[in-house]
Amino acid sequence: MKPVTLKDDIYWVGSVDFNLRNFHHYSRSPMGSTYNAYLVKDEKNVLFDTVDDKHCDELIRRISEIMDPTEIDYIVCNHLEKDHAGCLEKMVELCKPEKIFCSTIGEKFMRAQFNTENWPIQTVKDLEQLNIGKRNITFLETRMLHWPDSMVSYLQEDKVLISNDIFGQNVATSRRFVDEYERPFLLQAIKDYYYNIILPYSPLVLKLIERIKTLGLEFDVIAPDHGLILRTPDDVNFFINSYQECAEQKPKLQAVIAYESLWGATEKMAQAIGDGLSSVGVPYLIIDAQANHCSSIMNALADSGALVLGSSTRNNMPLVSMISLVAHIKGLKPKNLVGASFGSHGWSGEAPKMLTEELTNMGVEIAAEPVRAFFGPNDAEIAECVELGKKVGEALKAKIAAL
Numbered sequence: 597m598k599p600v601t602l603k604d605d606i607y608w609v610g611s612v613d614f615n616l617r618n619f620h621h622y623s624r625s626p627m628g629s630t631y632n633a634y635l636v637k638d639e640k641n642v643l644f645d646t647v648d649d650k651h652c653d654e655l656i657r658r659i660s661e662i663m664d665p666t667e668i669d670y671i672v673c674n675h676l677e678k679d680h681a682g683c684l685e686k687m688v689e690l691c692k693p694e695k696i697f698c699s700t701i702g703e704k705f706m707r708a709q710f711n712t713e714n715w716p717i718q719t720v721k722d723l724e725q726l727n728i729g730k731r732n733i734t735f736l737e738t739r740m741l742h743w744p745d746s747m748v749s750y751l752q753e754d755k756v757l758i759s760n761d762i763f764g765q766n767v768a769t770s771r772r773f774v775d776e777y778e779r780p781f782l783l784q785a786i787k788d789y790y791y792n793i794i795l796p797y798s799p800l801v802l803k804l805i806e807r808i809k810t811l812g813l814e815f816d817v818i819a820p821d822h823g824l825i826l827r828t829p830d831d832v833n834f835f836i837n838s839y840q841e842c843a844e845q846k847p848k849l850q851a852v853i854a855y856e857s858l859w860g861a862t863e864k865m866a867q868a869i870g871d872g873l874s875s876v877g878v879p880y881l882i883i884d885a886q887a888n889h890c891s892s893i894m895n896a897l898a899d900s901g902a903l904v905l906g907s908s909t910r911n912n913m914p915l916v917s918m919i920s921l922v923a924h925i926k927g928l929k930p931k932n933l934v935g936a937s938f939g940s941h942g943w944s945g946e947a948p949k950m951l952t953e954e955l956t957n958m959g960v961e962i963a964a965e966p967v968r969a970f971f972g973p974n975d976a977e978i979a980e981c982v983e984l985g986k987k988v989g990e991a992l993k994a995k996i997a998a999l
């Protein structure tokens with residue numbers, strides 16, 4: 597693949613990781629991902645971000661098709677996570693840049709991760725401007741979106757936003773632009789990425805969107821560091837609106853029942869809860885925590901407003917895939933959910949209560965007491981599960997009606 601021109605003298609020079617299936621060791625990435633880096637030719641030639649260390653040769657090859665890497669004057673590090681800064685050391689050694697720009701926290705993260713002795717690091721503050729010849733760059737701090745060091749770079753004259761981890765998606769392809777894909781595919785990719793990576797910082801996303809409006813920033817191109825690049829006004833609006841919707845997390849009329857079961861008893865309970873939900877008009881999905889990667893539940897939650905967790909008890913604990921699923925969900929801090937828990941047991945049966953405690957700690961509105969089956973489930977326990985499904989469904993409908 598050749599470098600790709602975004603605008604005159606502005607190029608994508610990143611790399612494509614077609615076979616990446618485990619993004620950052622916690623989120624599945626069935627369509628791979630890309631590490632996007634951008635090169636701007638001007639009086640000062642600027643490289644924005646680098647790539648994962650394994651892909652450094654690809655980055656150097658692409659840059660070399662445009663200029664000798666030693667002609668790079670400035671390197672901008674919008675974010676010091678290894679997927680973008682993994683080969684920073686190699687690039688600094690090769691390019692010998694006059695300056696390396698990053699945020700103040702970025703400098704700390706840079707010095708902690710690399711041997712930065714004699715590096716010409718220059719920190720930039722929020723809204724600081726840098727002239728590189730024909731162009732002016734504005735840096736916007738985007739703290740905790742998604743790391744404390746994160747910032748984005750805006751090329752004022754070209755109206756190009758280099759948005760780092762914001763507005764990305766995990767899609768590996770030689771096609772480089774959003775307008776080469778259908779909207780339903782894109783929406784799914786946005787939700788997958790947003791719900792597994794950006795979700796905990798949703799209040800900051802809403803503030804950023806507000807800030808973009810207040811500052812009157814206009815975008816011809818939004819160039820994220822993962823996946824496809826946006827270059828039409830329609831796509832820019834579509835992405836910003838989709839981010840706004842994801843961040844608002846309004847409850848949707850769908851429930852997710854996630855469970856784990858040793859011998860199938862808890863699984864039968866999950867089915868009965870589904871019957872209860874559909875009897876009050878609430879569609880549902882059932883997700884087996886062991887058969888699915890924990891990140892796949894987040895896509896389902898993007899379209900839901902209820903989360904029902906089930907596990908049998910083993911050695912006084914919920915089963916381990918359920919524990920890891922709960923840890924994954926909890927860290928992502930979903931909002932505006934109703935929920936409940938259930939599970940079969942043989943003697944002590946702690947799991948359902950523990951799951952309800954977890955839901956409570958996550959701020960989920962508990963719609964029903966946990967339902968426990970003694971082995972079974974027998975008919976009475978099945979009826980209790982149906983009832984639990986109805987209660988969750990009604991609570992969800994009431995929550996949506998109150999919006």
Ligand SMILES: Cc1cc2nc3c(=O)[nH]c(=O)nc-3n(C[C@H](O)[C@H](O)[C@H](O)COP(=O)(O)O)c2cc1C
Pocket residue numbers: 856857858859860861862863907908909910911912913940941942943944945946970971972
């Ligand atoms: C290794 C093992 C440990 C178990 N530990 C507990 C326990 O600590 N407390 C309990 O109530 N039941 C315990 N059980 C019993 C299961 O919870 C019970 O068989 C339950 O009906 C399984 O439901 P499931 O088919 O949905 O997995 C244990 C079962 C196994 C195989």
Ligand SMILES: [Fe+2]
Pocket residue numbers: 675677742743761
């Ligand atoms: Fe990151």
Ligand SMILES: [Fe+2]
Pocket residue numbers: 677679680760761821822
């Ligand atoms: Fe990233």
